[in-house]
Structure formats: C-alpha cells, structure tokens
Amino acid sequence: MKTKSTGSKIKVLLLITGSIAAVRIPLLVSQLAKENYEIRCVLSKNAEKLIKPLSLSILSRNPCVVENDQWSNSQSTPLHIELSNWADILIIAPLTATSLAKWVTGNAEGLIPSVLIANIKPIIVAPAMNTQMWLNKAVQRNYENLQNYKNVLSLHPSEGLLACDAIGIGKIPPNDLIQLALEFLTSNKQNPYRKDLLNKEILITGGCTSEKIDAARQITNKSSGAMGLLLSQVARFRGAQVKYIHGPLKIDKNLTEGIKRYEIETSVDLIKVIKNEISNCDYFFMNAAVSDFKISNTNSAKIPKNQINDHLKKNFELVPDILKKISELKKNNQVFVGFCAFTGSIEEARISIKEKILKKGCDYLFANPIDLEDQGFGFLAQNEGWLFDKKNMEYHISKTSKIDLANKLISQIIS
Structure with a gap:
C-alpha cells in the first residue's frame, strides 16, 4: 500500500x-x-x-x-x-x-x-x-x-x-x-501519537455519485472513495467517532473495517443521509465527488441509441451544490471542510478557489490538482494540495501518500 x-x-x-x-x-x-x-x-x-x-x-x-x-x-x-x-x-x-x-x-x-x-x-x-x-x-x-x-x-x-x-x-x-x-x-513520526480527537464526532463523505440515464446507462465520475476512507480511518485512529457516507467504493473493502458506513448512489441519496447525520457532528468533510449532471426523467427501459441524444437534450439538468445547501444548516460550533479538484496551476486556480469558499459557506476548502503524473484518483495515487480558509490562510501540503495527506490535513484543521 x-x-x-x-x-x-x-x-x-x-x-x-x-x-x-x-x-x-x-x-x-x-x-x-x-x-x-x-x-x-x-x-x-x-x-x-x-x-x-x-x-x-x-x-x-x-x-x-x-x-x-x-x-x-x-x-x-x-x-x-x-x-x-x-x-x-x-x-x-x-x-x-x-x-x-x-x-x-x-x-x-x-x-x-x-x-x-x-x-x-x-x-x-x-x-x-x-x-x-x-x-x-x-x-x-x-x-x-x-x-x-x-x-x-x-x-x-x-x-x-x-x-x-x-x-x-x-x-x-x-x-x-x-x-x-x-x-x-x-x-506521525515527527510527532508523538495522540488521541486528539477523543469525544469528537466527524461526518465524512467520499467516492462518486451516479445518476441513472436508463436501464443500462449512468452518469458518474472517476472517484474511488480512497481519500474519504483514509480521512475516516485517520480520524478514527486519532480517537474520533466517525461516520462515512460514500458511493460505490473502488478499493479493498477490508480497509473499511471499524467505520460506520452509509452507501449511497445518487446525489438525492447523499443529501438525504447528510441531513439525517449533520446535526450531531463536530467536523464535516464534504469529500464526495458529486456528479455535476443528472437526468430529470429517467427511463426504466434501455433507450435505443438513435433516440438517446434527444432524450438527453430534453431531460438534462445540473445537480444543485450540496455543500452550499448543507452549509445553511451549519451551527456555530461546527467546522465544515470542502474539497475542490482542479487542473492547471495553483496561481490560475487561486482566485476561483477563494470565491468558492464564500459561495459554498464552508470554513475551509482543500484544493488538489488532478492533472499531474501519479496524482489524483485511486488508492495508490499520491496527492498534494492547498488548504484555504475564509481569510488569508493558505497551507500547502507537498506531494505525499494519501494517508499522510489525510493526517496532515486533519492536523492543520483541528489546530
């Protein structure tokens, strides 16, 4: 691993x-x-x-x-x-x-x-x-x-x-x-192991959502659920009570042991479970890769290929911003963390990232590049990224394993 x-x-x-x-x-x-x-x-x-x-x-x-x-x-x-x-x-x-x-x-x-x-x-x-x-x-x-x-x-x-x-x-x-x-x-070798999240409840989402087109087709994305799971396990190792809401996982299910999990499929499923669980958590990590599009009128039969273009045009719609919607329920003692994948340079992405924090209503936004070699999706991929807050904080985590990144990210947020 x-x-x-x-x-x-x-x-x-x-x-x-x-x-x-x-x-x-x-x-x-x-x-x-x-x-x-x-x-x-x-x-x-x-x-x-x-x-x-x-x-x-x-x-x-x-x-x-x-x-x-x-x-x-x-x-x-x-x-x-x-x-x-x-x-x-x-x-x-x-x-x-x-x-x-x-x-x-x-x-x-x-x-x-x-x-x-x-x-x-x-x-x-x-x-x-x-x-x-x-x-x-x-x-x-x-x-x-x-x-x-x-x-x-x-x-x-x-x-x-x-x-x-x-x-x-x-x-x-x-x-x-x-x-x-x-x-x-x-x-953790630079710091002694501590159970610094004892008595804390953390709600984490991860993996992809998928939206049905017809009996044979769906809209989804490449997210494996690895980052959300590693955030969940790191938080548990540090003493927290963790709940993980996720789409279909493309990783070894053995690694989910010890975590209370809710498996969902669509964006509607995701927001329903979040609303049921959000009130009791101290920290909320919105790491799920939500499909940007859905079909308003799904078909229980397989649509013939020569008709699918017309079907998509008539029923295509954008999925609402879930984090923005959930942030309306945020309490003063809760910390909400959003995630944002980007391509290109951080210099080009910085302005839009800062705008997203305010728009989505979260306390922090972690932005990671997905167009660099060996980074992005999958359990074995390495990642780097930048953590922003609503003010002027910008904390860079250099390219490292996903579990090390999860550990450093949580340390920075709870500090």
Missing part, C-alpha cells in the same frame, strides 16, 4: 500470541517486509504450536524470538528491554484474552507481557478470540482500561466466521487494516 522508501527502515516489533488467528500473521510479515519495514517477531509458547519460528525468521529476514530466549546466556541486556528499545512501533496480533489481562494488570510473567509492560512506543493492538470470550465482562473491562493507554491504537475485532464455526465478533482485523494503521503511525 505504501511507496517503498530507500531511507532508514521503520523498525517494527511484532508480538504474536496463541490465538488460532496467529496462522494469518506470516502473510502480514511477508507483506510488511516487501514494504521495506524491518521486522522482528516474538512468539509466545502457545503461538509456537501454531507457527514455526523458522518460517517467521525467513519471512522477516531476522531471527524469530521465542519464550525460551528471555533469559538466554547470550543476552547482555534483559531481552524484553532490548526489544522495547529497538522498536519504533509495536504490533500485537493477535491479542488474546490472557495477554490482555496480564498487560492491564501489570503481570509480567512471560516474555511478551514483559515487553508490553516495558514499552512506551506506539503499539497497534489487534484482538482475536471467540465471541463469548470477547463479550465476557472481565475481557471488556480489561479492553476498556487499555483504551486509556495513550500509546495504544486499538483495532476492534471483526465480525464473521470464526475458527469454532460460529458467526460473530472476534476475528482478527484484516492484515491490510493493520498495515494501514502502521502507515498512519509512520506518517
């Missing part, structure tokens, strides 16, 4: 405990190694029964550490301290109920609990267990206590088919989502 760097590698310590979900971790190790992270793996005793240390050593290009190494004669420093000091970022995946209980109660019995208690670096937590275990009051209490740890980025378990053949909550979060959280923390 991220662009490989030729600079110094980010050091990731991966702690693996004894859930059956551990069998998915070798693929994660391989995935991260290919993205140029330096990985060291630590296996608990129970995890050793599920994964071979040799496999992890080969995939990570580093010796795998096991429980019996904790007090090895070859160690000149206590191993749990050496590992904690070595890492830039930690991941515990899967996190079992036992490891969670030891961690939050300060029980350092075993290598992994010792590392967890000694660690002060950012750590990604990916729980996995049976549904009844996850919903147990003691486990929920321990997990709730863990949310008070300032360095912990928690990814809640997913719902689906579990190893016990039951369907429920308890699956380990997808590897791609764990990697996305890692990329988020990596983009």
Whole structure:
C-alpha cells in the first residue's frame, strides 16, 4: 500500500500470541517486509504450536524470538528491554484474552507481557478470540482500561466466521487494516501519537455519485472513495467517532473495517443521509465527488441509441451544490471542510478557489490538482494540495501518500 522508501527502515516489533488467528500473521510479515519495514517477531509458547519460528525468521529476514530466549546466556541486556528499545512501533496480533489481562494488570510473567509492560512506543493492538470470550465482562473491562493507554491504537475485532464455526465478533482485523494503521503511525513520526480527537464526532463523505440515464446507462465520475476512507480511518485512529457516507467504493473493502458506513448512489441519496447525520457532528468533510449532471426523467427501459441524444437534450439538468445547501444548516460550533479538484496551476486556480469558499459557506476548502503524473484518483495515487480558509490562510501540503495527506490535513484543521 505504501511507496517503498530507500531511507532508514521503520523498525517494527511484532508480538504474536496463541490465538488460532496467529496462522494469518506470516502473510502480514511477508507483506510488511516487501514494504521495506524491518521486522522482528516474538512468539509466545502457545503461538509456537501454531507457527514455526523458522518460517517467521525467513519471512522477516531476522531471527524469530521465542519464550525460551528471555533469559538466554547470550543476552547482555534483559531481552524484553532490548526489544522495547529497538522498536519504533509495536504490533500485537493477535491479542488474546490472557495477554490482555496480564498487560492491564501489570503481570509480567512471560516474555511478551514483559515487553508490553516495558514499552512506551506506539503499539497497534489487534484482538482475536471467540465471541463469548470477547463479550465476557472481565475481557471488556480489561479492553476498556487499555483504551486509556495513550500509546495504544486499538483495532476492534471483526465480525464473521470464526475458527469454532460460529458467526460473530472476534476475528482478527484484516492484515491490510493493520498495515494501514502502521502507515498512519509512520506518517506521525515527527510527532508523538495522540488521541486528539477523543469525544469528537466527524461526518465524512467520499467516492462518486451516479445518476441513472436508463436501464443500462449512468452518469458518474472517476472517484474511488480512497481519500474519504483514509480521512475516516485517520480520524478514527486519532480517537474520533466517525461516520462515512460514500458511493460505490473502488478499493479493498477490508480497509473499511471499524467505520460506520452509509452507501449511497445518487446525489438525492447523499443529501438525504447528510441531513439525517449533520446535526450531531463536530467536523464535516464534504469529500464526495458529486456528479455535476443528472437526468430529470429517467427511463426504466434501455433507450435505443438513435433516440438517446434527444432524450438527453430534453431531460438534462445540473445537480444543485450540496455543500452550499448543507452549509445553511451549519451551527456555530461546527467546522465544515470542502474539497475542490482542479487542473492547471495553483496561481490560475487561486482566485476561483477563494470565491468558492464564500459561495459554498464552508470554513475551509482543500484544493488538489488532478492533472499531474501519479496524482489524483485511486488508492495508490499520491496527492498534494492547498488548504484555504475564509481569510488569508493558505497551507500547502507537498506531494505525499494519501494517508499522510489525510493526517496532515486533519492536523492543520483541528489546530
């Protein structure tokens, strides 16, 4: 997902405990190694029964550490301290109920609990267990206590088919989502990780809308929904309650885990859901790429090709400016952010962008160019852009990954 760097590698310590979900971790190790992270793996005793240390050593290009190494004669420093000091970022995946209980109660019995208690670096937590275990009051209490740890980025378990053949909550979060959280923390390297959006509600729109012409045709655009989704995940990683309204996503649905989503199709659908949700949010990001045109009289049958030109001429109309309409509902304590794609130079676009802020009634407008190489649409595309406010602020974010851009954009807005 991220662009490989030729600079110094980010050091990731991966702690693996004894859930059956551990069998998915070798693929994660391989995935991260290919993205140029330096990985060291630590296996608990129970995890050793599920994964071979040799496999992890080969995939990570580093010796795998096991429980019996904790007090090895070859160690000149206590191993749990050496590992904690070595890492830039930690991941515990899967996190079992036992490891969670030891961690939050300060029980350092075993290598992994010792590392967890000694660690002060950012750590990604990916729980996995049976549904009844996850919903147990003691486990929920321990997990709730863990949310008070300032360095912990928690990814809640997913719902689906579990190893016990039951369907429920308890699956380990997808590897791609764990990697996305890692990329988020990596983009934060200049600043310590903080949950600075706790108790904030953020409403975000993204992706394209589409308007029906007839049974076979529609009007739409190229938006993939990636930028809106990354804004949503970054806000969630920083502690916010997030709702994401979007058109059909052209990206991996695994990356939507943990976000409350509303999928819409038309501009009418979009404005209806926004109106239902807008009153409770602290921040509103209008990132959806709304189709500029619609057909007032859609046809349930397919229109013959020789008649479609006439049909379009008679029924063609512009879609109203949704952000302008929603801004009429804006409260004094809310912050509204609009988005504007442009082509050509920023010098040429600057005047029209400033006019749009006033016209649309938003507090900020982020303008990004879409006619430059490797920029614009799609998850892997990089972006740059300029954030404007109603006065004279103009903040430039240089070309970077979309998740880094999302992170910097949110930081600037909440600052």
